[in-house]
Amino acid sequence: MSGSARTDVRLSVLDTSPIVEGSTPRRALRNTVDLAVLADALGYHRYWVPEHHSMRGVASSAPAVLIDHLANVTRRLRVGAGGVLLPNHSPMVVAEQFGTLEALHPGRIDLGIGRAPGGSKQAVEFVRPERERTATPYRRQLEELLAYFDPADDAPVKAIPALGGNVPPVWLLGSSADSAGLAADLGLNYAFARHLNLDAAVDATRTFRTRSDAGMLVSVSVIAAEDDERAEWLAGSTRLKVLSRLRGKRIRLPSPEDAAAYPYTDDDRAVIAERSASVVVGSPDTVAKHLQTVLDDTGTGELMVTTPLYYHEDRRRSYELIASVADRLRPR
Numbered sequence: 001m002s003g004s005a006r007t008d009v010r011l012s013v014l015d016t017s018p019i020v021e022g023s024t025p026r027r028a029l030r031n032t033v034d035l036a037v038l039a040d041a042l043g044y045h046r047y048w049v050p051e052h053h054s055m056r057g058v059a060s061s062a063p064a065v066l067i068d069h070l071a072n073v074t075r076r077l078r079v080g081a082g083g084v085l086l087p088n089h090s091p092m093v094v095a096e097q098f099g100t101l102e103a104l105h106p107g108r109i110d111l112g113i114g115r116a117p118g119g120s121k122q123a124v125e126f127v128r129p130e131r132e133r134t135a136t137p138y139r140r141q142l143e144e145l146l147a148y149f150d151p152a153d154d155a156p157v158k159a160i161p162a163l164g165g166n167v168p169p170v171w172l173l174g175s176s177a178d179s180a181g182l183a184a185d186l187g188l189n190y191a192f193a194r195h196l197n198l199d200a201a202v203d204a205t206r207t208f209r210t211r212s213d214a215g216m217l218v219s220v221s222v223i224a225a226e227d228d229e230r231a232e233w234l235a236g237s238t239r240l241k242v243l244s245r246l247r248g249k250r251i252r253l254p255s256p257e258d259a260a261a262y263p264y265t266d267d268d269r270a271v272i273a274e275r276s277a278s279v280v281v282g283s284p285d286t287v288a289k290h291l292q293t294v295l296d297d298t299g300t301g302e303l304m305v306t307t308p309l310y311y312h313e314d315r316r317r318s319y320e321l322i323a324s325v326a327d328r329l330r331p332r
Contacts (some may be wrong), residue, residue, distance in 0.1 A: 005184030009295065009329040010302040011322065012046035013039050014082050014195075014219050017059035018064075020237075020253040020310050028059035031312045032066070033073055038316055040074040042323040046217075047074070048112060048304065054123035057241075057252040064097040071105040080110025082191065082219075082304070083173045085118045086141050087133040092159055095148035099162025106166075112191055113142065114173040142186060142298045146170065169215070180204040184211035194294065195306055198278035205298040217302035220294055221279040223309060224321040228282045234318075235281045236260055238308040241271045246271060288325040289302040301331040 017023055017032040036047050049066050050266035052058040060066060063081040071079045084094055094111075101109045115138050117124040124133075136144075148159040149167040172183035172190055175197035190208045194201045201218065208216055223238070225231035236259030242250045264272075280290040291303060305322055309315040 008277070008301065008331055009326060010045040010217075011043075011326055012048070012078075012217065012302060012304040013044050013319065014048050014050070014304045014306040015060070016050055018253055018308060019057050019059050021251070021255065021258075023252075025059040028037075029066070030062070031315075033070065034312070035076065035316065035319070036070045036079070038072055039319060040077040042320065043326075044077065044111060044319070044323065045302065046078040046080060046304065048080045048110065050082050051085050051088070051114075051118050052089050053088075053117075053119035053127050055119055056250070059160065066191055067101055067109065068104065069107055071101070076108075078108050078110055079105070080168070081172075082113045083112030083114040083171065085116055086113050086145065087115055087138065088118065088124065088128045091141055091145035092148055092157070095145055095159035095162050098168050099166045100147075102168045103161055103164075103166040109168040110171060111168045112173050112225055112239055113145070113172040113188075139182065142172075142182075142188075146186065170216075171197065171215070174204065176200050177204045177207040180208035181211065183214070184208055185212060187212070189215035190217075191304065192216070192218045192298070192300075193216055194298070195278055201294075202297050205300060209299050215302075216300050217304050218294060218298050218300045219304040219306060220291070221286060222291070222318065223279065223281045224284060224287045224303045224307075224318040225314070226283065226321070228286055229283045231283060231286075232313055233260065234281065234309055235276075237310045238279065239276060241276050241308075243268055246275070250252045253308060253310055284321050284325045287322060291322075292329055296332050297328060299332050303329075321328075 015032050017028045019028045027161055034179050039047050049060045049063050051063050067079050098111045149162050153159050170188050172188045175193040192204050223231050223235045225234055234256050236256050237253050238258040240262055241253050280287055307318045
């Protein structure tokens, strides 16, 4: 995919701006900017950032702000939200924000919409009280948002920046067949979170494809290195973080050195093996084989890659290696 290479499969990036152990939000956001510039040069198609609140290991909390900056420092990359958590916001304000972004960066903005809280119940209560988040059913919130992008001439209230064609493509984020069905019903593009729910991937994508011809992408967690052994070592960071969360202790992403030195029990190893199935780990050859399986299983033509690594240099290298195998991938 880098340089002049061509492929029918699109590769994109999902970046949470991870704050790893010993780092800071400022460093995490600067790393996101650096990675977006690299992704642009490598030929990745989209670069999405999420909305999370009061999560000590995630710096991406204000996607509209971050999207504008990333669009300014890249040339051709589509930049978007993966996603805006609609119950946390007024649909009109979301339409105004993304209408503005589309006006400033025409043809380069994506609006991904989700319904997860994006943080702990306590934290999200400060973002928007539950009574307001749940006062209107989610489907009606979506319909209100879409109406602002295509208002009737006599609509009493309009999202002014979205008028005149300043309408980004809208994607519904989900991890179940229910979300796939909702996206199809509303005529929206669909982004399935395989990295969050591996077991539902085939069912959800089949549900969407049988009911809609709109766009579909599948997110996948990938850790690539020059050889399988180093990739497995690098993956120790995210595996220890997952284990710690399951054991009731939330930590920032640890270094691979600290992960390798951790005194794992046999039960710990069994839990890690069970929870690691959704993460693609390995050399370029290994990664290409597993990504092709994802393409075959889901029928998608676009993979959105998220790469949880401690060292930024390793994360950059992982995306370079993934880009290097893009020409081997084919849609089903």
